[in-house]
Amino acid sequence: MRVMIELKDFRVFKDLKPEELQKLEGLVRKIDYGEEELIFMEGAPAFGFYLVFKGAVKLVKRSAKGKSQILKIVGPGGLLGETTLFDKGLHNAYAKTIVPSTVGFIERGDFFFFLEHHPKVIFRFFEYLSLELKAFQNKLAERSYASSKERLARLILALDRLGLELSRAELAEMAGVSSKTAIRTLSELESRGIISVDNRRINVLKEDYLRRLSEPFSLEVDKAIII
Incomplete structure (x- = not known):
């Protein structure tokens, strides 16, 4: 978890050429976080999405009664806030680091402009979202049967x-x-x-x-x- 990865190592960007990755790199703002640091709050406006380059981050949903549920843990190569990228909604959970982490942020408008010129990334994004949806569906079944x-x-x-x-x-x-x-x-x-x-x-x-x-x-x- 201490290894820093590069943009080319992210599944959603694996079809991009070196010069295209370089353009995308210019849109990424990397931030170093310590252990147990908040990245975004539940209910906060979502202005883009996040990429985990190093470390690990947990996405947590809190109930009205104060109970918590870890929805997923994201390590290097994973995304956060991707579900609100297209609906311009609010974050439906909060994200907090588990260990010291390096996380990149790409603003929605900048990324959409990039997608207009590199549409192949859209298919990789939808593939990623589809796999995540199937995994959550299986988790619901697991709760019932396992x-x-x-x-x-x-x-x-x-x-x-x-x-x-x-x-x-x-x-x-x-x-x-x-x-x-x-x-x-x-x-x-x-x-x-x-x-x-x-x-x-x-x-x-x-x-x-x-x-x-x-x-x-x-x-x-x-x-x-x-x-």
């Missing part, structure tokens, strides 16, 4: 892939289970030698077992994103 152990298994594998650590409360939020259930399930998996737990760090010892447990729900949009 056990808490199966949901946590998928999440543990995804966090291991990105080298991320979450608190037990955050882990429970993402899996849609109670903190007690998350702690009990982790203890069971550890006692069986499937994982080892060192504070917040979860080490995968038997990946094949977790993969069998987490099937058949595929929630992968991009290797940079956990939903």
